[in-house]
Structures are given as C-alpha cells and as structure tokens.
Amino acid sequence: MIRKFLLFGITALLLLNCGPKESKQEEVTEVLDEEQSPFVHKPLVTHLYTADPSAHVFNGKIYIYPSHDIESEVLEDDMGSHFDMKDYHVFSMDNPVAEVIDHGAVIKLEDIPWAGRQLWAPDAAQKDGKYYLYFPAKDKNDIFRIGVAVADSPTGPFKAQPEPIKGSFSMDPAVYEDEDGSYYLYFGGIWGGQLQWFEDQKLVEGRKGPTDGIPAHEEKALMPFVAKLSNNMLEFSEKPREVLLLDKNGEPIKAGDNEKRFFEASWVHKHNGKYYFSYSTGDTHFIAYGIGDNPYGPFTYQGNILNPVQGWTNHHSIVNFEGKWYLFYHDTELSGKTPLRNIKMTELIHNADGTIQTIDPMKK
Known part of the structure; x- marks a missing residue:
C-alpha cells in the first residue's frame, strides 16, 4: 500500500478536480462514459472512496467489507502513512448486478480502545448468528495488530474487543471457513505492513524502515501467516504458522522474485477440492495465486489472477454466488490518486485444469 501509482499514460483522463465530501456522502466524481473509459469494469461505489474489498455471501446476499479512503494531510511515504483511514462502512448487494447499498459507518477509530491510527483492510465472518469483523490497526506504539469486533447483523454496528488478538501482528486479515466448520485467519504484509520487523513472531528492536528485515534477493521471501481461530472466534487457538509459497520446482519463492513473492x-x-491462496505482489502489481491441498499450505505458484490496475496498490477477494465466482478488487479510476481508491468486481473463471483465467482490468 505504498509508493507512487502507475499512470499507464492516461493521467489526463483522470484528474477530475472533484474530491470527496464525506459528511454529506455526495458523489466524489462521475464515472467516465464506457466508450471514453480505459477501464474494463465500473466502480461499485462512487459516493465515497473505498478499497480492499472483502466480499462474502451471508443469508443469500453479497456483503462487502472494504476499507474507507479519505483525504489526508499526511505526507506520502513507503510505509503507507498516507492511508490514514478512520472508519469502516459495509455494503450489500442482492445479487451481482443489483444496486449497491451503503449501510454507513459500522465502527470508527475512536470506538476501538487499543487502536491509535490507520484502519486498514478488514475482513468478516459469520458463525452461530454472530458476525465478526477482523481489522488491522496500529496500536498506541504504532505497531500493527489485528482486532475483532462483533455484531448481531452483517451490517453492524460492530463492537470492538478491548484488546487486539493476542499474538497477532502485521495486517491484512482474511478469514476462511472450511467445509468442516473450522475458521482460519490469514494475515501479513511487508513494507508498511511491518512483517519484516518480526522474527519468530517477535518484534525486533531497531527496525523502522520499509526494508529493515527484508531478506536478500537470493533468500526465501517473507511468507504470510495463518492460525486457526478458537470456537469463540475472538482469538487464535494455536500459534500462527508460516504459509509456505513454492515455485513450480517446489522451492520456496525467493525474496528477489518480485513478480511472484508475497507482499x-x-x-x-476452495474449488473442486483444492485450496487457492491468492495475494498481491505489491511493487509488481499483480494478484497472483498458488494451489494446495491443505488450508495451511504449502501452495504452489500458478500465475496471475489479475493484471496491474491503475494505482500502486491492489487488494482483492473471491466469492461464489449461486454457482459463479466473482473477483472484487480496487483501482483509482475515480480520483487518479494513490490513497483514494474505488472498488470493482468481475466474474472469475476457473479452467478445466483448475487454473484461473487471468483478468485484464484495463482495455488494450
């Protein structure tokens, strides 16, 4: 979630001089006509800026849990300080072509006792009539932890637990419910996500910058983590484990392999009995994926789900609705600015051999 965004030679189409008006929830900008637009898919939400869409089907409807981008005076840096989000909204759709409903802010930064700043990409889960929002935030010491908030409805309001999940670190939580009723929480991110500041899941004193602790190019890349959740959904039931991502030779992906390594x-x-782990490659701007036989991995790299979007960051989710798969992602069509993004969706297709057809978000 850092550095400058890719321009793709279309900046002139995108500088539309119309920033968000958060208090009135007015349109932030108009979407370009289809013939004019270089984008393949249209924004789902245009009255505010949204990113990192986590989509789920609860009770026969699609619910989207994104982060909420806002204008910020914070200067842009390689730790993502300019992504200074302060609340979460929930959106719903009756089906993939239905109107998108904004259910408003469901939890705010000031509602979270332990959080200091930066409500980054969240995710959600449902169990026994309760809904759980998992979110990263920097604590009072400016270290990312992962928190949980609970609600009686998928649209909130959510009440945060007084402390973050014990043993949590870094950011980008993603919850997977397996067919046996187990829930797994995946997390991690380098550079602004601070994963490189930890060794053996303990913070290393003195590491401060985006590359402090990043392995050498020929060494194994930093990997994401996973932990099974407890029955109450509020804590880890085990020590988090490393999720191993392998190349097609069966070797761990190297830190210098920027087009494949986890960012x-x-x-x-899960599709046809196989587990698909997908992720952003960060500075090379792909959504890549691997396939495995177990929710813990290892996962063998297969290729890309999504080619680069306009904008430096990308973050996605994949959901099945009535037998079809859909990819949710974001770009910067509405603003042309790195920290002011908008969410989108499109159908995702698995090939007969289990691989996924790569999606182009920009017209050629």
Whole structure:
C-alpha cells in the first residue's frame, strides 16, 4: 500500500478536480462514459472512496467489507502513512448486478480502545448468528495488530474487543471457513505492513524502515501467516504458522522474485477440492495465486489472477454466488490518486485444469 501509482499514460483522463465530501456522502466524481473509459469494469461505489474489498455471501446476499479512503494531510511515504483511514462502512448487494447499498459507518477509530491510527483492510465472518469483523490497526506504539469486533447483523454496528488478538501482528486479515466448520485467519504484509520487523513472531528492536528485515534477493521471501481461530472466534487457538509459497520446482519463492513473492492481501477460496491462496505482489502489481491441498499450505505458484490496475496498490477477494465466482478488487479510476481508491468486481473463471483465467482490468 505504498509508493507512487502507475499512470499507464492516461493521467489526463483522470484528474477530475472533484474530491470527496464525506459528511454529506455526495458523489466524489462521475464515472467516465464506457466508450471514453480505459477501464474494463465500473466502480461499485462512487459516493465515497473505498478499497480492499472483502466480499462474502451471508443469508443469500453479497456483503462487502472494504476499507474507507479519505483525504489526508499526511505526507506520502513507503510505509503507507498516507492511508490514514478512520472508519469502516459495509455494503450489500442482492445479487451481482443489483444496486449497491451503503449501510454507513459500522465502527470508527475512536470506538476501538487499543487502536491509535490507520484502519486498514478488514475482513468478516459469520458463525452461530454472530458476525465478526477482523481489522488491522496500529496500536498506541504504532505497531500493527489485528482486532475483532462483533455484531448481531452483517451490517453492524460492530463492537470492538478491548484488546487486539493476542499474538497477532502485521495486517491484512482474511478469514476462511472450511467445509468442516473450522475458521482460519490469514494475515501479513511487508513494507508498511511491518512483517519484516518480526522474527519468530517477535518484534525486533531497531527496525523502522520499509526494508529493515527484508531478506536478500537470493533468500526465501517473507511468507504470510495463518492460525486457526478458537470456537469463540475472538482469538487464535494455536500459534500462527508460516504459509509456505513454492515455485513450480517446489522451492520456496525467493525474496528477489518480485513478480511472484508475497507482499500483502491474503485470500483463500476452495474449488473442486483444492485450496487457492491468492495475494498481491505489491511493487509488481499483480494478484497472483498458488494451489494446495491443505488450508495451511504449502501452495504452489500458478500465475496471475489479475493484471496491474491503475494505482500502486491492489487488494482483492473471491466469492461464489449461486454457482459463479466473482473477483472484487480496487483501482483509482475515480480520483487518479494513490490513497483514494474505488472498488470493482468481475466474474472469475476457473479452467478445466483448475487454473484461473487471468483478468485484464484495463482495455488494450
């Protein structure tokens, strides 16, 4: 979630001089006509800026749990300080072509006792009539932890637990419910996500910058983590485990292999008995994926689900609705600015051999 965004030679189409008006929830900008637009898919939400869409089907409807981008005076840096989000909204759709409903802010930064700043990409889960919102935030010491908030409805309001999940670190939580009723929480992200500041899941004193602790190019890349959740959904039932991502030779992906290595944005879905772990490659701007036989991995790299979008970051989710799969992602069509993004969706297709057809978000 850092650095400058890719321009793709279309900046002139995108500088539309119309920032958000958060208090009135007015349209932030108009979407370009289809013939003018270089984008393949249209924004789902245009009255505010949204990113990192985590989509789920609860009670026969699609619910989307994104982060909420806002204008910020914080200067842009490689730790993502300019992504200074302060609340979460929930959106719903009766089906993939239905109107998107904004259910408003369901929890705010000031409602979270332990949080200091930066409500980054969240996710959600349902169990026994309760709904759980998992979110990263920097604590009072400016270290990312993962918190949980609970609600009686998928649209909130959510009440945060007084402390973050014990043993949690880094960011980008993603929850996967397996067919046996087990829930797994995946998490992690390098650079602004601070994963490189930890060794053996303990914070290393003195590491401060985005590359402090990043392995050498020829060494194994930093990997995401996973832990099974407890029955109450509020804590880990085990010590988090490393999720191993392998190349097609069966070797761990190397830190210098920027087009394949994990950067952030974990997601897991299951198709035809196989587990798919997908993620963002960060500075090379792909949504890549691997396939495995177990929710813990290892996962063998297969290729890309999504080619680069306009904007530096990307973050996605994958959901099945009535037998079809859909990819949710974000770009910067509405603003042309790195920290002011908008969410989108499109159908995702698995090939007969289990691989996924790569999606182009920009017209060629």
